Amino acid sequence: MSESFTTPNAPAGSSGKRARGVDRVIDLCTQLHRHKAPMTPRELVEATGAPRSSVYELVSILSEAGWLEVDRDGRIFFGRAMHLFGLDYARHNDLISRARSVLRQLAAEFNETSQFCMLEGNKYTVVLDDNGTRPFRISADTGVRIPIPWTASGRVLLGDMTLEAIADFIPAEDFVLPDGREIHREDFFAEIEKARDQGHAITEGLADSFACCLAVPVFDQGGHAHATLCFTIGRDAPETRRDELLDALKQAARTLYGH
Amino acid sequence: MSESFTTPNAPAGSSGKRARGVDRVIDLCTQLHRHKAPMTPRELVEATGAPRSSVYELVSILSEAGWLEVDRDGRIFFGRAMHLFGLDYARHNDLISRARSVLRQLAAEFNETSQFCMLEGNKYTVVLDDNGTRPFRISADTGVRIPIPWTASGRVLLGDMTLEAIADFIPAEDFVLPDGREIHREDFFAEIEKARDQGHAITEGLADSFACCLAVPVFDQGGHAHATLCFTIGRDAPETRRDELLDALKQAARTLYGH
DNA sequence: CTCTTTTGTCCGATATATCGGACACTTGTC
DNA sequence: GACAAGTGTCCGATATATCGGACAAAAGAG
Structure with a gap:
């Protein structure tokens, strides 16, 4: 069986006898x-x-x-698993690379710290951020895992979970803020519902007493809030400024919409 | 999704000490x-x-x-490799599953043996076939690797290769037909060019002296002939019948077009 | 600054996964 | 029909991949 036509058959990496x-x-x-x-x-x-x-x-x-x-x-x-893994890769990379450019635009236009956040397990994490030209920023570092109840984004990301599921999902200690105050689950759930209705969440003085967070959902093709875009600003920002920023976030989120 | 975060997590399959x-x-x-x-x-x-x-x-x-x-x-x-593997899976399955239903329709409507073929390495292979209600069929079995020059589909599938590349790609012995006749490379190449211009290939009495093969390309998104649809009929079929079948094939191939 | 904890690298012992070969079975050839 | 070639399964020997633990470097804590 004279075979082996064009393929010289390079056993890729290993050529030894007993391979891994x-x-x-x-x-x-x-x-x-x-x-x-x-x-x-x-x-x-x-x-x-x-x-x-x-x-x-x-x-x-x-x-x-x-x-x-x-x-x-x-x-x-x-097999099917490869397909799933490949989709994970594609979705992850596509979303993140596009979010990066969106963030750049937001930060440049409004000169506020802007972030792109996702859930990671049962924690919240900043995946990307852009501080514009601000000398000092109010922001978590990228990649650090933060309790979900501490953040505005967390309220957006949990939009479609039931009170029961949430209580089950989040460790009890995560409802305690850095300063020792405790968030009641009922209040937290009410804020999640409000965020879902409004299409955004605002928190003040939660993780940091001077900070105000504005977060909007980035939906995936299934209508699920898969990530958030948010601004972290000072609490002294007037109402009009907040509305302006929220509008910008919502518009930006739409460009990331639907996969 | 009952998640597992703090959970030690069942290591899927193995729990022993020294795992593979x-x-x-x-x-x-x-x-x-x-x-x-x-x-x-x-x-x-x-x-x-x-x-x-x-x-x-x-x-x-x-x-x-x-x-x-x-x-x-x-x-x-x-990583990127997973993405590629996943795409391979998706493309393969999508195309084949759709081809299956197309074949069923073709075979049902014209009551001829219809096939869906692809290249596999440097050979041609029937991936799917449907014999309609014919008591006897003129057809290769699915999965059998056949020399490319023996088939009409082969002439379609090689549409964008140069004479040089083809000579290099196909083993010399594949130019010899089952009955001992030899196909000249120049003739073969000319038939490939003709097939490309016409959008179909017809061969008669090649692999089987009674058979006539009609093949049309199924293009992928890159305009590359990635597969073929074909009928295998008797050589006694009149010209009008052949044209009718070719038209049906071309139309069917268009429904598989573009990935 | 010191002390503790975490993270990443390296290395030798040994449990074992890999491999070769034997076997039964199927398929193709004449 | 007998014979040859190919395919899939099983099993024991042994080469070695896995693992634990030691180490250095980095990161936090106070």
């Missing part, structure tokens, strides 16, 4: 990606240079995990 | 998918229950392969 399972898996998937079509075990063995038994074993493991799928002719190709 | 690297990788990715956001090494260690050193090692391997990416804050998330 993970490396074999990487080789397998790389080959599938090159062929862009299902492959038989035989083809995978030849293409990767891996032992036959290893290929069968790994394919079996990966099939069970949904990473690969075996069709009724025994052909192997990527 | 591949299983750990599956656990890692499963966690990332649940969180839908980058995670720190620490979080991954806690979430998966894997040893710290293992997580670092595996993340390093997977990062190098592009399966994961580490941002400048040390956070880990899915």
Whole structure:
């Protein structure tokens, strides 16, 4: 079977004898990606240079995990899990890269600290921020995990959860503010409902006694508040300024809308 | 979503001591998918229950392969490779599932053997077929790899390759028909050009002396002939019948167009 | 500034995952 | 029909990948 036509068969990384399972898996998937079509075990063995038994074993493991799928002719190709992971990557990167430019515009136009925030597990986190030209900023650092009840964004992000789910989702200690005050769950839930109705949330003197936070939701294609855009300003800002900023946020959020 | 945050978290499949690297990788990715956001090494260690050193090692391997990416804050998330794999899966499944219903319609309406074909490496293969109600069919079995020069679809699929690339791509022995006749490369190339101009290819008595194959391209979003739809009929079919079938194929192919 | 905690890297021991080969079964050939 | 070639499963030996723990560097705490 004079075979092996154009493919010189580079076993990717490893060429030694007893290779790491993970490396074999990487080789397998790389080959599938090159062929862009299902492959038989035989083809995978030849293409990767891996032992036959290893290929069968790994394919079996990966099939069970949904990473690969075996069709009724025994052909192997990527599975549903890969699709999900790929979507995670795409959604994450697309949203973040577009949010970055939106933030830049907001910060430049209004010269206030603007942020792009998401939930991370049961905490809130600033994913991106832009401080404009302000010498000092009122803002959390990016990536730091903050209790959800401390923030305006948190009230927006929990828009579609029930009181029960929220109580279950957020650790009890997160309802205690830095200064020791405690937020009552009923009040918190009422603010979430209000935020949903208004399309924005405002908090004052919560995490920081001088700060006022304005947050609006960024919806994903499912109408779910997947992230927020927000300004953090001083509490001395007049009503008109707040409205102006909220309008700008809402407009900016719409440009990130729908995926 | 009953989430798990403080939860020690069931390490998916394995709970033993020394786990297989591949299983750990599956656990890692499963966690990332649940969180839908980058995670720190620490979080991954806690979430998966894997040893710290293992997580670092595996993340390093997977990062190098592009399966994961580490941002400048040390956070880990899915990488570009996952995106590519996911696209492979989606494209494959979407196209094939839609082709299946198209084939059913074609076979039902014209009562001829209809097929959906793609390249696989340097061979041609029937991915789907539908024989209508014909008692006997003239058709290759699905999944069998056939030399490209033996088929009408092959002439369509190679539409954008140069003579040189084709000569390089197809093994010399594939130019020899089952009956021993040899196809000259120049003739083959001319037929490819003709197929490209006409938007279809017809072959007679090539792989089978009684068969006539009608093939039209299914273009992907890049205008590339990624697959074909074809009928295999007897050579005795009159010209008008052939035209009728070709028109139906072209129309059907348009419904699969553009991804 | 010192002390503590966390984070990332390195390395050797050993539990075990990988591999080769044998086996049964199917498929193709003459 | 017999024979050859290919495919999928199983199992024990052993090369080695995984893991724990030690270490240095960085980050917090006071």
